[in-house]
Amino acid sequence: MNRPLLLVVAALAAATALTVVLAVTLGPRPARLGEARSGDAALVDRLVDAVGSDRLNGVSVAVVTPDGAGGSTVTTGAAGTARGSGRPVEAGTSFETGSVMKPLTGHLLADLAADGRVDLDSAVGDLVPDGPLARTGAATLEELATHRSGLPRLVTSPGQLARSFVVPFGGDPYTGSAPWLLERAGEDGVPGGAEPTYSNYGAALLGHALAASQGRSYADLVQDRVLTPLGMTDTVVVDRAEDLPTPRADPGAASGLPRAPWLAEAWQPAGVGTWSTAPDLARLASGVLDGTAPGVAATEPRADLDGDRIGLFLDHQRARRTHPDLAQRRHGRFDGVRRGRPRGRRGAGRAQRHRHPDDGGRPGPARRAGPGAGRPVSGALELLGVAGPLLVALAFPLALLWLVVADLRPGHDRPAPTRTAGVSALAQAVLGLTLGTFTTPWGTVPVLLWWLAAWLLCLGTVVLAARWRRLRPVARRPRLERAGAATWLVAAVAVLLLLA
Structure with a gap:
């Protein structure tokens, strides 16, 4: 074997070995629904059919069936394993609720209003007489609960924007205490009378304003007035890791x-x-269906939101999915206890998925088991969310490889790249692969494409290292360095667009 061919084989072998090491240590691990099953067999079969086997690690669902005499029966089913512990998911496994908590905040508001403790038409500033919110909180409690307060989705600040970038990499973007949020809302102003705009900020403000008016914390108040009366003993509100429930x-x-x-x-x-x-969410659904839930008036429609009618954080949506009896939370809405267009069954479920439906710094749980889970990706924005990170992950490693081998083509007199350009391209390739690893939904995209991107990066790195002594220390043409700066600008824009 001649020397050039031997070098090529050695480079390919080294790149492959590095790719395997990279995959084992940092590669994506798409969720797969395990074989474990529990609960009602027929329900579990429908559940697995609805969610598929390549989007979730584990899922738990409860179906509430009214008996026609004012009562109901609850059927539960679970499949797969719990991330972290690896234990089979069962009916008692806890999941993050995310925005399913908003309807409970709505029930809390309606319950306090029914007791005469607050008025839906009162300004939120009236609940917190001390501080700037008393002067700037003109939005009514009903406007906050129907997303018409004028507040944005989240606090708009450089700090919040920076924290939102940690979401794709597994970080927690949220911080702050209840007093801080009340103070910040007062500084931002809550005008009310606005067009409907989905707002986590408004939901958080309402909950803490209600708690402040009663001299309690939100966690204690919602526990006493909503969760305990419903018997929701497995539902918790915590702010410390050591207080997280088990099993979860x-x-x-x-x-x-x-x-x-x-x-x-x-x-x-x-x-x-x-x-x-x-099962706890089923208790909420049962209480709504039979009218015994505290603050059940929260379910009555009061305003329009995105083409649907909304109560106090509860949407009324037409059944328009393949499996109408398996409810799901979508975009922060709780479909599981809707009162519009009565049907024979209602569901409440939790699922553990690759990605949080509100990823990007928006509170929300993994989508519950439902008819929408596993449907084909559609829409330009969803397509960008899938294809964008993947293209970045492939493009930058490919650019690195091209940079270090382009001048080796026979019959070309292209000068060798500079060391600065090589290091810059390597950094961009690492950035691209990292971004693709953490933001591409690998339950939808074949993992083989990640292996290709990683192999291109490793091959480019091997060739760059092998040719390092032959690379030019500095550029002879300033325009080449300007071109390198331009590629970094393109990389930065791509990162911001994909993480935003």
């Missing part, structure tokens, strides 16, 4: 890698730090 299914990122639980007192009423089980 830990959350995961889009890559399938672990994600930290989200914990921040400031955002509890919007669904951060809140955990529940499928």
Whole structure:
């Protein structure tokens, strides 16, 4: 074997070995629904058919069936394993609720209003007489609960924007205490009378304003007035990791890698730090169906939101999915206890998925088992969310490889690249692969494409190292260095667009 061919074979072998090491240590781990099953066999079969086997690690569901005499029966089913512990998911396994907590905040508001403790038409500033919110909180409690307060989805600050970038990498973007959020809302102003705009900020403000008016914490108040009367003993509101429930299914990122639980007192009423089980959510559904739930008036429609009618954080949506009896939370809405267009069955479920439906810094749980799970990706934005990170992951390693081998083509007199350009291209390739690893939904995209991107990066790295002594120390043409700066600008824009 001649020397050039031997070098090529050695480079390919080294790149392959490095790719295997990279895959074992940092590669994506797509979720797969395990073989474990429990509960009603027929329900579990429908459940697995609805969610598929390549999107979830584990799922738990409860179906509430009215008996026609004012009561109901509850059927539960579970499949797969819990992330973190690896134990089979069962009916009693806790999952992050995310925005399913908002309806409970709505029930809390309606219950306090029914007791005469607050008025839905009162300004939120009236509940917190001390501080800036008393002057700037003109939005009514009903406007906050129907997303018409004028507040944005989240606090708009450089700090919040920076924290949102940790979400794809498994970090917790939320921070802050209840007093901080009340103070910040007062500084931002809550005008009310606005067009409907989905707002976690507004939900968090409402919950803490209600608690402040009663001299309680939100966690204690919702426990006493809503959770305990419903018998929801497995539903918890926490802000410390040591208080997380067990057994539980830990959350995961889009890559399938672990994600930290989200914990921040400031955002509890919007669904951060809140955990529940499928049977507990069934108790809520049963209480709504028979009219015994505290604050049941929260379910009555009051305003329009995104083409649907909304009560106090509860949407009324037409059944328009393949499996109408398996409810799901979508975009922060709790379909499981809707009162519009009565049907024979209602469901409440929890699922552990690769990605959080509100990834990007928006509170929300993994989508519950339902008819929408596993449907084909559609829409330009969803397509960008799938294809964008993958293209970045492939493009930058390919650019690195081209940079270090382009001048070796026979018949070309292209000068060798500079060391600066090589290091810059390597850094961009590492950035691209990292971004693709943590933000591509690998339950939808074949993992083989990640292996290809990683192999291109490793091959480019091997060739760069092998040719290092022959690379030019500096560029002879300043325009080449300007071109390198331009590629970094393109990389930065790509990162911001994909993480935003």
